[in-house]
Amino acid sequence: MTLGSKAYHEVSTKEYVLYSLAGAVGFVILTLPLAGLAPLDEPKVYAYGNAYYNLGIPVGISFSAFINLMIFIVGVLLFWGSGSLAKNLVIDSSALSFASLNYLNYYLIWYVWHPQMTFLPLFVETRYNGVSALQLDLGQVVLIILVYRLIKRARRPRPQSGLDSVNPVNESPQPGGVQK
Template structure:
């Protein structure tokens, strides 16, 4: 399969996987869907951000399992599973950070492999798995583009 066709199919499968993972978001068990913050006097609805976080987790688990089990396969379909789950997780991960920003309006600073979140004078640093998956995906892309292709008949002479 040509590289252009391969990555078009990877994007199509990642869209399908993202839709499937987002459809599982209502299944997340959440004890308190509404949270009242006394310092600001605002009630926040956590259903959507927690559901998207759960969807990203499912996509991440598919990526981890597929890269451990079938990453060295020469079959394009198996590699499509790995790459489409990576694209799906990357999208859902940063959609989750966008929803965190949209709901609470914290200050987000993207650092190498980390994200610093500051909200109401409290700062936390999180490992950004999305950046790690981006690096793995780009390495796989580079490796696929660098594979030597067989010469055509006219080049053999």
């Protein structure tokens, strides 16, 4: 099987989701080592109250998620509507990898600082030391786009098997005279 445009239509939705999950694991494996390159404006470990906090891990995971988000955005801008299996897998796999790293980052933030986090539609409200912050949850936005793409793909008509799947020959009269 090739990754050309015809293979995209021949792969079932179930197989496509499995390929997307495998691609997401691949993106996570490729971008997670880049977490050590995340820029920190503060010391990696600092004391607050009676505890020491390590910022390196949450900021690194956030940086890896950001790389996957950029791959998703560039993939959507360049490849949306493409019939190629590989190009569509780049979009959907990067979406899954970004969402998984995004929510892993939220878990690590909760684990390290123990803030009160409330997930709202498209937003996350975080409360810590009496201060509230409301931020757009890009993970939900990307997952909505991914679900839309998968539903659209699942509703696409599939070619029939057998002789009906071959494109019929155009037997209508052609302009220009006698038909051969």
